[in-house]
Amino acid sequence: MLKSKKPYYIFVSGGVISALGKGVTAASISLLLKKHGYKVCPIKCENNLNWDFGTINPIEHGDPFLCADGLEGDMDLGNYERFLDQEVGFANFMTMGQLYLDVIKKERSMKYNGEDVEPIPHIVNEIIERFDQAYQKTKADFLVVELGGTVGEYENNNGLYYEAARILGLKQKVANIHVTYVPVPPHIGEPKTKPAQFGIKHLMTMGIFPNFLIVRSEIPIDDRRKYKFALKFHIPKEHIISNENLDDVHRVPIHLHSQKLDKKILEYFDLPSKPKIDISEWKKFVSIRTNKSLKKVKISIVGKYFGTGDSNLFDSYYALIEALKHGAVANNISIDFKFINSEKNENEIEKLLVDTDGVVVPIGWGARGVPGKIKAIKFARENNIPYLGLCYGMQLACIEFARNVAQITDADTEEINPNSKNLIIHSIPFDQKYQVIKGDGTSMRLGTFECKLKPNSVVSKIYVKAKFYEKKLSDGSLVVKERHRHRFEFNNDYRELLESKGLVLSGVSLDNFFVEFIELPKDKHRFFVGTQGHPEYRSTPNKPHPLFVEFINVSLNFNSEK
Numbered sequence: 181m182l183k184s185k186k187p188y189y190i191f192v193s194g195g196v197i198s199a200l201g202k203g204v205t206a207a208s209i210s211l212l213l214k215k216h217g218y219k220v221c222p223i224k225c226e227n228n229l230n231w232d233f234g235t236i237n238p239i240e241h242g243d244p245f246l247c248a249d250g251l252e253g254d255m256d257l258g259n260y261e262r263f264l265d266q267e268v269g270f271a272n273f274m275t276m277g278q279l280y281l282d283v284i285k286k287e288r289s290m291k292y293n294g295e296d297v298e299p300i301p302h303i304v305n306e307i308i309e310r311f312d313q314a315y316q317k318t319k320a321d322f323l324v325v326e327l328g329g330t331v332g333e334y335e336n337n338n339g340l341y342y343e344a345a346r347i348l349g350l351k352q353k354v355a356n357i358h359v360t361y362v363p364v365p366p367h368i369g370e371p372k373t374k375p376a377q378f379g380i381k382h383l384m385t386m387g388i389f390p391n392f393l394i395v396r397s398e399i400p401i402d403d404r405r406k407y408k409f410a411l412k413f414h415i416p417k418e419h420i421i422s423n424e425n426l427d428d429v430h431r432v433p434i435h436l437h438s439q440k441l442d443k444k445i446l447e448y449f450d451l452p453s454k455p456k457i458d459i460s461e462w463k464k465f466v467s468i469r470t471n472k473s474l475k476k477v478k479i480s481i482v483g484k485y486f487g488t489g490d491s492n493l494f495d496s497y498y499a500l501i502e503a504l505k506h507g508a509v510a511n512n513i514s515i516d517f518k519f520i521n522s523e524k525n526e527n528e529i530e531k532l533l534v535d536t537d538g539v540v541v542p543i544g545w546g547a548r549g550v551p552g553k554i555k556a557i558k559f560a561r562e563n564n565i566p567y568l569g570l571c572y573g574m575q576l577a578c579i580e581f582a583r584n585v586a587q588i589t590d591a592d593t594e595e596i597n598p599n600s601k602n603l604i605i606h607s608i609p610f611d612q613k614y615q616v617i618k619g620d621g622t623s624m625r626l627g628t629f630e631c632k633l634k635p636n637s638v639v640s641k642i643y644v645k646a647k648f649y650e651k652k653l654s655d656g657s658l659v660v661k662e663r664h665r666h667r668f669e670f671n672n673d674y675r676e677l678l679e680s681k682g683l684v685l686s687g688v689s690l691d692n693f694f695v696e697f698i699e700l701p702k703d704k705h706r707f708f709v710g711t712q713g714h715p716e717y718r719s720t721p722n723k724p725h726p727l728f729v730e731f732i733n734v735s736l737n738f739n740s741e742k
Contacts, residue, residue: 357392
């Protein structure tokens, strides 16, 4: 780590089209710099006026990434955690909504001494202050700042982030890395640079002159195109990096490293680099993950956030899909995913699950699609198919068990049917010790909470095997931590009844107030586990979450027994 009293800034911008992979690029650069021994703090700057991403439909903007400190952030924060194997949170994320709200609060409190409060300089100053706060918290050598959106887009909110970058560039040396797109029109058959040139020109009108160019395209960028960019924009040719389409985003840091981008960045800042960095474990992970010849297991995800118009969108469950893939790599196999829309396919759920090796019911909100999910849970339970319920998937597993095993026919959740006489899942009075308020009096448990696992339970053995726990108590129970993001809780009035019918409440909060894990014993079901937490957000390539590792392992064994 450097002894500098201020960080080095790397600003990653994007041009031509959205979804170019700025987040993966920023995460890859961060990973490589970390391998050189530097401390890195990635930051995502979002244009939305939303305060966070917790209120955005996941079909609209993908799976909100749940951080350890309770932030519901953009998907790119998940890339940061998975690539860097380090936690991120509020210090690593800002939205225009947050910035405007904070500035207005300061104005209402007379913090500006009667000045006119305007986007420039006040919002820009707030952005720079956020950068400094992130540095003060992390003492990172590098702040790798991803500037959300696309340069020159219609809303132009991101212009304030660029202005902050420009101002910092006047005070110290910064690296501006621009990710652009060079299409290869099929009717021409050669790469065309004009769209990228327009984007770079617009970037320059904002006072940002790119020092490095990362070129996304269908094919590798050739020397002719590099020459064009270098000639027109005075970017050193060796600073123009090809980032053509790859079969897996986890190849990106390897690909950028092969072009010595990490060393070129350190040379640009006149900083030392290691002669060779060790990314062998990363390469091993990618090798297994992309091996098409491995044995496959068929995993069905039964949810409702798949459809968008006439298209299917899987980013709604991105963290879950990644965690399952981590579990597959740990078992040296691959996954054949089956995405089942619990709303549209409600009447054929059982038929669609006949050939599956494992069933996951993930997070969800509201009544839409619930009958289909409950059908899937019932089918998995009755047919001894490995089942993993996450958050809503745990709650609905409790309701299905209550209805069909305990014969409480009107068992339900307050979220769907508040008038039911048997609310297995219900709301609790607000307690700031557990919850936060998310607008209009809606309370949620957000962030990391501790849980005590019952000794010798299915989940306890899984956590013990992986040494994935915080501590062991004198009675033999384990204390584990998981992230939470939900509104409703298991109703303690039904603990004794459901346990008497065979449901194991295998994890509870340390004060015994919340039910956090449920399961069926091994002699009743090969793998039937539900958790109120979100283990998918903790899983990384280097540290796959043990629940997913074991779920995939049991699914593999189930496949072999067929």
